[in-house]
Amino acid sequence: MEGKNDPVDLKAKKIAVAVIIIFHLVGLAGFLCGPLRPYFIQLVPFHLLLMFGVIVFSYRGPLNRLMLFVSGVFVSGFLVEVLGVYTGNIFGSYYYGRTLGLKVFAVPLLMGVNWVILIFSVAQMIRALGIRHSILASLLGAVLLTVLDFFLEPVAMALDFWHWNWSTVPLQNFIAWFVVSLILLKFCYATDLKQQKYVGATMFLAQLAFFAILRFALA
Template sequence: MKLAAIIFLWIIHAAALIGIALGYEDFFLPKSPFTLVYLFFLMVFLFKIDSRIKLILFGVFMVVGIGVEWIGVHTGSLFGDYYYGKNFGPKIDGIPLLIGVNWAILTFITHVIARQFFKSAIAVITAGAALMVGLDFFLEQICDFSGFWHFENGAGWFNYVCWFIIAAVLHAISFKFKLKGNALISYHLYGVQLIFALGLWIIITI
Protein backbone atom coordinates (compact mmCIF):
# COMPACT_ATOMS: atom_id res chain seq x y z
CA MET A 1 0.00 0.00 0.00
CA LYS A 2 2.78 2.44 0.91
CA LEU A 3 4.60 2.03 -2.40
CA ALA A 4 1.40 2.33 -4.42
CA ALA A 5 0.39 5.47 -2.52
CA ILE A 6 3.78 7.08 -3.13
CA ILE A 7 3.75 6.17 -6.84
CA PHE A 8 0.25 7.63 -7.21
CA LEU A 9 1.41 10.80 -5.44
CA TRP A 10 4.10 11.35 -8.04
CA ILE A 11 1.83 10.35 -10.92
CA ILE A 12 -0.83 12.93 -10.14
CA HIS A 13 1.75 15.69 -9.84
CA ALA A 14 3.53 14.63 -13.04
CA ALA A 15 0.21 14.41 -14.87
CA ALA A 16 -0.69 17.89 -13.70
CA LEU A 17 2.63 19.32 -14.92
CA ILE A 18 2.27 17.64 -18.30
CA GLY A 19 -1.35 18.73 -18.61
CA ILE A 20 -0.56 22.33 -17.71
CA ALA A 21 2.36 22.36 -20.15
CA LEU A 22 -0.09 21.26 -22.86
CA GLY A 23 -2.46 24.10 -21.99
CA TYR A 24 -4.99 22.33 -19.78
CA GLU A 25 -4.38 24.41 -16.64
CA ASP A 26 -8.11 25.18 -16.36
CA PHE A 27 -8.71 21.48 -15.83
CA PHE A 28 -5.83 20.63 -13.50
CA LEU A 29 -5.37 23.67 -11.25
CA PRO A 30 -8.92 23.68 -9.79
CA LYS A 31 -8.24 20.09 -8.65
CA SER A 32 -5.46 21.30 -6.31
CA PRO A 33 -7.62 21.03 -3.15
CA PHE A 34 -8.16 17.32 -3.84
CA THR A 35 -4.39 16.87 -4.07
CA LEU A 36 -3.96 18.51 -0.67
CA VAL A 37 -6.62 16.21 0.78
CA TYR A 38 -4.63 13.28 -0.60
CA LEU A 39 -1.51 14.60 1.10
CA PHE A 40 -3.48 14.72 4.34
CA PHE A 41 -4.56 11.10 3.76
CA LEU A 42 -0.91 10.10 3.41
CA MET A 43 -0.07 11.99 6.58
CA VAL A 44 -2.70 10.18 8.62
CA PHE A 45 -2.08 6.66 7.38
CA LEU A 46 1.57 6.58 6.27
CA PHE A 47 3.35 9.36 8.14
CA LYS A 48 1.30 8.07 11.09
CA ILE A 49 -0.69 10.60 13.06
CA ASP A 50 -1.32 7.84 15.54
CA SER A 51 -1.09 9.40 18.97
CA ARG A 52 -2.95 11.97 21.01
CA ILE A 53 -0.02 14.37 21.06
CA LYS A 54 0.40 14.22 17.28
CA LEU A 55 -3.31 14.83 16.79
CA ILE A 56 -3.25 17.77 19.18
CA LEU A 57 -0.14 19.26 17.55
CA PHE A 58 -1.64 18.87 14.09
CA GLY A 59 -4.81 20.62 15.24
CA VAL A 60 -2.88 23.41 16.94
CA PHE A 61 -0.72 23.99 13.86
CA MET A 62 -3.83 24.08 11.68
CA VAL A 63 -5.39 26.74 13.89
CA VAL A 64 -2.16 28.74 13.98
CA GLY A 65 -1.87 28.52 10.19
CA ILE A 66 -5.41 29.75 9.64
CA GLY A 67 -4.93 32.44 12.29
CA VAL A 68 -1.75 33.94 10.85
CA GLU A 69 -3.21 33.79 7.34
CA TRP A 70 -6.31 35.64 8.58
CA ILE A 71 -4.09 38.31 10.09
CA GLY A 72 -2.02 38.43 6.91
CA VAL A 73 -4.96 38.74 4.54
CA HIS A 74 -6.98 41.21 6.61
CA THR A 75 -4.18 43.44 7.85
CA GLY A 76 -1.27 42.98 5.47
CA SER A 77 1.02 43.17 8.49
CA LEU A 78 2.69 39.76 8.23
CA PHE A 79 3.16 38.71 4.63
CA GLY A 80 2.26 41.80 2.64
CA ASP A 81 -0.94 42.67 0.80
CA TYR A 82 -2.43 39.51 -0.68
CA TYR A 83 -5.64 37.55 -1.02
CA TYR A 84 -6.55 33.96 -1.78
CA GLY A 85 -7.78 32.86 -5.19
CA LYS A 86 -10.31 30.25 -6.23
CA ASN A 87 -8.03 27.21 -6.51
CA PHE A 88 -7.21 26.61 -2.84
CA GLY A 89 -10.60 25.27 -1.88
CA PRO A 90 -13.53 26.60 0.20
CA LYS A 91 -12.87 29.77 2.21
CA ILE A 92 -14.24 31.29 5.40
CA ASP A 93 -13.82 35.06 5.65
CA GLY A 94 -11.36 34.90 2.77
CA ILE A 95 -9.15 32.16 4.26
CA PRO A 96 -9.12 28.64 2.72
CA LEU A 97 -9.76 25.95 5.30
CA LEU A 98 -7.07 23.81 3.69
CA ILE A 99 -4.36 26.40 4.34
CA GLY A 100 -4.32 25.28 7.97
CA VAL A 101 -3.88 21.68 6.85
CA ASN A 102 -1.03 22.81 4.63
CA TRP A 103 0.74 24.59 7.51
CA ALA A 104 0.42 21.50 9.71
CA ILE A 105 1.62 19.09 7.01
CA LEU A 106 4.65 21.23 6.17
CA THR A 107 5.63 21.62 9.81
CA PHE A 108 5.39 17.88 10.47
CA ILE A 109 7.34 16.71 7.44
CA THR A 110 10.06 19.38 7.57
CA HIS A 111 10.58 18.70 11.27
CA VAL A 112 11.07 14.99 10.65
CA ILE A 113 13.45 15.73 7.75
CA ALA A 114 15.46 18.19 9.86
CA ARG A 115 15.79 15.62 12.65
CA GLN A 116 17.38 13.19 10.21
CA PHE A 117 20.38 15.51 9.92
CA PHE A 118 20.58 17.42 13.19
CA LYS A 119 20.22 16.71 16.89
CA SER A 120 20.45 20.05 18.69
CA ALA A 121 17.29 22.08 19.15
CA ILE A 122 18.65 25.19 17.45
CA ALA A 123 19.83 23.26 14.39
CA VAL A 124 16.59 21.31 14.01
CA ILE A 125 14.41 24.39 14.47
CA THR A 126 16.51 26.46 12.05
CA ALA A 127 16.70 23.74 9.41
CA GLY A 128 13.00 22.92 9.66
CA ALA A 129 11.97 26.56 9.33
CA ALA A 130 14.40 27.04 6.43
CA LEU A 131 12.87 24.08 4.59
CA MET A 132 9.41 25.61 4.98
CA VAL A 133 10.55 29.01 3.76
CA GLY A 134 12.46 27.43 0.89
CA LEU A 135 9.35 25.67 -0.37
CA ASP A 136 7.34 28.86 0.12
CA PHE A 137 9.80 30.75 -2.09
CA PHE A 138 9.09 28.47 -5.03
CA LEU A 139 5.36 28.46 -4.36
CA GLU A 140 5.36 32.26 -4.44
CA GLN A 141 6.66 32.07 -8.03
CA ILE A 142 3.63 30.09 -9.19
CA CYS A 143 0.89 31.21 -6.81
CA ASP A 144 -0.57 33.89 -9.07
CA PHE A 145 -0.65 31.68 -12.17
CA SER A 146 -2.10 28.81 -10.17
CA GLY A 147 -4.90 30.87 -8.66
CA PHE A 148 -3.74 30.00 -5.14
CA TRP A 149 -3.07 33.48 -3.76
CA HIS A 150 -2.28 36.86 -5.25
CA PHE A 151 0.11 39.52 -3.94
CA GLU A 152 -0.59 43.13 -4.75
CA ASN A 153 3.11 43.96 -5.15
CA GLY A 154 4.80 40.58 -5.03
CA ALA A 155 6.17 38.69 -2.04
CA GLY A 156 8.72 40.94 -0.36
CA TRP A 157 11.56 40.02 1.99
CA PHE A 158 9.39 40.69 5.05
CA ASN A 159 7.08 37.88 3.92
CA TYR A 160 9.91 35.38 4.22
CA VAL A 161 11.11 36.77 7.55
CA CYS A 162 7.63 36.36 9.04
CA TRP A 163 7.33 32.89 7.52
CA PHE A 164 10.63 31.88 9.09
CA ILE A 165 9.79 33.24 12.55
CA ILE A 166 6.36 31.60 12.67
CA ALA A 167 7.76 28.34 11.30
CA ALA A 168 10.55 28.41 13.88
CA VAL A 169 8.00 28.73 16.69
CA LEU A 170 6.08 25.73 15.36
CA HIS A 171 9.30 23.73 15.09
CA ALA A 172 10.29 24.70 18.62
CA ILE A 173 6.96 23.29 19.82
CA SER A 174 7.51 20.17 17.72
CA PHE A 175 10.98 19.70 19.22
CA LYS A 176 9.66 20.21 22.73
CA PHE A 177 7.15 17.39 22.24
CA LYS A 178 9.64 15.18 20.35
CA LEU A 179 7.56 14.94 17.20
CA LYS A 180 8.41 11.90 15.12
CA GLY A 181 7.04 10.34 11.96
CA ASN A 182 7.86 8.40 8.81
CA ALA A 183 10.97 9.94 7.25
CA LEU A 184 10.48 8.33 3.83
CA ILE A 185 6.96 9.71 3.49
CA SER A 186 8.21 13.10 4.67
CA TYR A 187 10.86 13.18 1.94
CA HIS A 188 8.31 12.29 -0.73
CA LEU A 189 5.67 14.76 0.48
CA TYR A 190 8.21 17.57 0.57
CA GLY A 191 10.01 16.59 -2.60
CA VAL A 192 6.92 16.24 -4.76
CA GLN A 193 5.70 19.72 -3.78
CA LEU A 194 9.12 21.27 -4.36
CA ILE A 195 9.58 19.63 -7.76
CA PHE A 196 6.03 20.50 -8.82
CA ALA A 197 6.52 24.15 -7.89
CA LEU A 198 9.91 24.30 -9.63
CA GLY A 199 8.58 22.48 -12.70
CA LEU A 200 5.56 24.75 -13.00
CA TRP A 201 7.77 27.83 -12.56
CA ILE A 202 9.86 26.64 -15.50
CA ILE A 203 6.75 25.94 -17.58
CA ILE A 204 5.22 29.39 -17.08
CA THR A 205 8.46 31.25 -17.70
CA ILE A 206 9.58 29.59 -20.95
Protein backbone atom coordinates (compact mmCIF):
# COMPACT_ATOMS: atom_id res chain seq x y z
CA MET A 1 0.00 0.00 0.00
CA GLU A 2 1.02 3.61 -0.50
CA GLY A 3 0.31 4.73 3.03
CA LYS A 4 -2.61 6.83 1.71
CA ASN A 5 -4.06 7.30 5.21
CA ASP A 6 -0.82 8.73 6.58
CA PRO A 7 -0.85 12.55 6.12
CA VAL A 8 2.93 12.79 6.59
CA ASP A 9 3.54 10.05 4.03
CA LEU A 10 1.16 11.64 1.53
CA LYS A 11 2.76 15.06 1.98
CA ALA A 12 6.21 13.59 1.36
CA LYS A 13 4.97 11.93 -1.84
CA LYS A 14 3.44 15.18 -3.09
CA ILE A 15 6.62 17.12 -2.38
CA ALA A 16 8.72 14.44 -4.10
CA VAL A 17 6.53 14.41 -7.22
CA ALA A 18 6.55 18.21 -7.40
CA VAL A 19 10.36 18.36 -7.08
CA ILE A 20 10.83 15.74 -9.81
CA ILE A 21 8.54 17.52 -12.27
CA ILE A 22 9.79 21.05 -11.56
CA PHE A 23 13.49 20.23 -11.77
CA HIS A 24 13.12 18.21 -14.96
CA LEU A 25 11.14 21.03 -16.58
CA VAL A 26 13.67 23.64 -15.48
CA GLY A 27 16.54 21.46 -16.65
CA LEU A 28 14.87 20.86 -20.00
CA ALA A 29 14.37 24.59 -20.52
CA GLY A 30 18.00 25.24 -19.61
CA PHE A 31 19.38 22.66 -22.03
CA LEU A 32 17.12 23.86 -24.84
CA CYS A 33 18.39 27.41 -24.40
CA GLY A 34 21.81 27.52 -26.07
CA PRO A 35 23.38 30.33 -23.98
CA LEU A 36 22.30 28.64 -20.72
CA ARG A 37 23.35 25.11 -21.69
CA PRO A 38 26.97 25.31 -20.40
CA TYR A 39 25.72 26.38 -16.97
CA PHE A 40 23.12 23.63 -16.79
CA ILE A 41 25.70 21.04 -17.82
CA GLN A 42 27.62 21.96 -14.67
CA LEU A 43 24.48 21.26 -12.61
CA VAL A 44 24.00 17.67 -13.85
CA PRO A 45 25.79 16.06 -10.84
CA PHE A 46 23.67 18.09 -8.43
CA HIS A 47 20.51 17.07 -10.27
CA LEU A 48 21.35 13.38 -9.99
CA LEU A 49 22.10 13.73 -6.28
CA LEU A 50 18.84 15.62 -5.80
CA MET A 51 16.84 12.85 -7.49
CA PHE A 52 18.58 10.29 -5.30
CA GLY A 53 17.72 12.43 -2.28
CA VAL A 54 14.08 12.52 -3.38
CA ILE A 55 13.98 8.73 -3.37
CA VAL A 56 15.40 8.52 0.14
CA PHE A 57 13.24 11.40 1.42
CA SER A 58 9.97 9.96 0.15
CA TYR A 59 10.60 6.30 1.04
CA ARG A 60 8.58 5.13 4.04
CA GLY A 61 9.37 1.42 4.10
CA PRO A 62 12.01 -0.48 6.12
CA LEU A 63 15.30 1.39 5.76
CA ASN A 64 17.40 -1.79 5.90
CA ARG A 65 15.78 -3.00 2.66
CA LEU A 66 16.31 0.37 1.01
CA MET A 67 19.98 0.39 2.04
CA LEU A 68 20.42 -3.16 0.74
CA PHE A 69 18.91 -2.13 -2.59
CA VAL A 70 20.94 1.08 -2.86
CA SER A 71 24.26 -0.51 -1.92
CA GLY A 72 23.72 -3.57 -4.13
CA VAL A 73 22.71 -1.62 -7.23
CA PHE A 74 25.30 1.13 -6.69
CA VAL A 75 28.22 -1.29 -6.35
CA SER A 76 27.05 -3.64 -9.11
CA GLY A 77 26.23 -0.85 -11.56
CA PHE A 78 29.51 0.94 -10.90
CA LEU A 79 31.62 -2.22 -11.27
CA VAL A 80 29.89 -3.11 -14.54
CA GLU A 81 30.75 0.35 -15.84
CA VAL A 82 34.39 -0.04 -14.77
CA LEU A 83 34.64 -3.38 -16.54
CA GLY A 84 32.87 -1.88 -19.54
CA VAL A 85 35.30 1.02 -19.85
CA TYR A 86 38.45 -1.04 -19.31
CA THR A 87 37.57 -4.02 -21.47
CA GLY A 88 35.15 -2.71 -24.09
CA ASN A 89 33.54 -6.14 -23.97
CA ILE A 90 30.26 -5.27 -22.22
CA PHE A 91 28.70 -2.15 -23.73
CA GLY A 92 31.33 -1.55 -26.39
CA SER A 93 34.33 0.77 -26.50
CA TYR A 94 33.56 4.06 -24.77
CA TYR A 95 34.93 6.58 -22.28
CA TYR A 96 33.47 9.15 -19.90
CA GLY A 97 33.64 12.91 -20.27
CA ARG A 98 33.78 15.47 -17.48
CA THR A 99 30.09 16.31 -16.99
CA LEU A 100 29.33 13.57 -14.44
CA GLY A 101 32.11 14.65 -12.11
CA LEU A 102 34.57 12.73 -9.93
CA LYS A 103 35.86 9.49 -11.47
CA VAL A 104 37.28 6.37 -9.88
CA PHE A 105 38.91 3.90 -12.28
CA ALA A 106 37.85 6.19 -15.17
CA VAL A 107 34.15 5.94 -14.23
CA PRO A 108 32.17 8.72 -12.49
CA LEU A 109 30.93 7.66 -9.06
CA LEU A 110 27.60 9.15 -10.05
CA MET A 111 27.06 6.30 -12.51
CA GLY A 112 26.35 4.09 -9.52
CA VAL A 113 23.81 6.66 -8.32
CA ASN A 114 22.32 6.83 -11.80
CA TRP A 115 21.74 3.08 -11.87
CA VAL A 116 20.01 3.30 -8.48
CA ILE A 117 17.66 6.03 -9.76
CA LEU A 118 16.87 4.18 -12.99
CA ILE A 119 16.24 0.79 -11.41
CA PHE A 120 14.19 2.19 -8.53
CA SER A 121 11.98 4.34 -10.74
CA VAL A 122 11.11 1.75 -13.39
CA ALA A 123 10.69 -1.05 -10.83
CA GLN A 124 8.25 1.03 -8.80
CA MET A 125 6.32 2.10 -11.89
CA ILE A 126 5.86 -1.48 -13.06
CA ARG A 127 4.70 -2.60 -9.63
CA ALA A 128 2.15 0.22 -9.76
CA LEU A 129 0.77 -1.34 -12.96
CA GLY A 130 -0.11 -4.42 -10.92
CA ILE A 131 2.54 -6.74 -12.36
CA ARG A 132 3.66 -8.87 -9.42
CA HIS A 133 5.59 -11.68 -11.13
CA SER A 134 9.22 -10.63 -10.62
CA ILE A 135 10.58 -12.18 -13.82
CA LEU A 136 7.86 -10.64 -16.01
CA ALA A 137 8.26 -7.30 -14.22
CA SER A 138 12.04 -7.43 -14.66
CA LEU A 139 11.74 -8.22 -18.37
CA LEU A 140 9.32 -5.36 -18.96
CA GLY A 141 11.48 -3.00 -16.91
CA ALA A 142 14.60 -3.97 -18.86
CA VAL A 143 12.78 -3.23 -22.13
CA LEU A 144 11.69 0.19 -20.85
CA LEU A 145 15.20 1.06 -19.67
CA THR A 146 16.62 0.04 -23.04
CA VAL A 147 14.10 2.34 -24.73
CA LEU A 148 15.21 5.10 -22.36
CA ASP A 149 18.83 4.46 -23.32
CA PHE A 150 17.92 4.79 -27.00
CA PHE A 151 16.89 8.40 -26.32
CA LEU A 152 19.67 8.99 -23.80
CA GLU A 153 22.70 8.03 -25.93
CA PRO A 154 22.79 10.99 -28.38
CA VAL A 155 22.10 13.41 -25.51
CA ALA A 156 24.86 11.86 -23.39
CA MET A 157 27.38 12.40 -26.18
CA ALA A 158 26.21 15.94 -26.90
CA LEU A 159 26.48 16.90 -23.22
CA ASP A 160 29.83 15.15 -22.59
CA PHE A 161 28.46 12.40 -20.32
CA TRP A 162 30.30 9.73 -22.31
CA HIS A 163 31.54 9.11 -25.84
CA TRP A 164 31.82 6.10 -28.14
CA ASN A 165 34.90 5.18 -30.12
CA TRP A 166 32.65 4.63 -33.15
CA SER A 167 30.51 7.02 -35.15
CA THR A 168 27.33 5.26 -34.00
CA VAL A 169 26.17 3.60 -30.79
CA PRO A 170 26.84 -0.16 -31.12
CA LEU A 171 23.99 -2.65 -30.90
CA GLN A 172 26.06 -4.38 -28.22
CA ASN A 173 25.37 -1.45 -25.90
CA PHE A 174 21.60 -1.89 -26.03
CA ILE A 175 21.87 -5.65 -25.52
CA ALA A 176 24.11 -5.07 -22.50
CA TRP A 177 21.75 -2.41 -21.12
CA PHE A 178 18.90 -4.91 -21.33
CA VAL A 179 20.84 -7.70 -19.63
CA VAL A 180 22.32 -5.53 -16.86
CA SER A 181 18.93 -3.88 -16.24
CA LEU A 182 17.24 -7.29 -16.09
CA ILE A 183 19.68 -8.56 -13.45
CA LEU A 184 19.49 -5.41 -11.33
CA LEU A 185 15.71 -5.32 -11.53
CA LYS A 186 15.48 -8.95 -10.39
CA PHE A 187 17.69 -8.01 -7.43
CA CYS A 188 15.48 -4.98 -6.74
CA TYR A 189 12.33 -7.09 -6.58
CA ALA A 190 14.13 -9.58 -4.33
CA THR A 191 14.69 -6.81 -1.76
CA ASP A 192 10.90 -6.35 -1.61
CA LEU A 193 10.91 -2.58 -1.30
CA LYS A 194 7.71 -0.89 -0.21
CA GLN A 195 5.71 0.30 -3.18
CA GLN A 196 6.24 3.97 -4.08
CA LYS A 197 4.18 4.10 -7.23
CA TYR A 198 3.72 7.85 -7.62
CA VAL A 199 7.36 8.72 -7.04
CA GLY A 200 8.69 5.88 -9.20
CA ALA A 201 6.36 6.47 -12.14
CA THR A 202 6.92 10.23 -12.07
CA MET A 203 10.70 9.77 -11.93
CA PHE A 204 10.84 7.36 -14.87
CA LEU A 205 8.37 9.20 -17.10
CA ALA A 206 10.07 12.54 -16.40
CA GLN A 207 13.43 11.11 -17.45
CA LEU A 208 11.96 9.47 -20.55
CA ALA A 209 10.28 12.70 -21.67
CA PHE A 210 13.39 14.73 -20.81
CA PHE A 211 15.77 12.66 -22.94
CA ALA A 212 13.27 12.04 -25.75
CA ILE A 213 12.76 15.79 -26.24
CA LEU A 214 16.48 16.55 -26.00
CA ARG A 215 17.36 13.77 -28.43
CA PHE A 216 15.43 15.47 -31.21
CA ALA A 217 16.19 19.02 -30.10
CA LEU A 218 19.97 18.49 -30.07
CA ALA A 219 20.07 16.36 -33.23
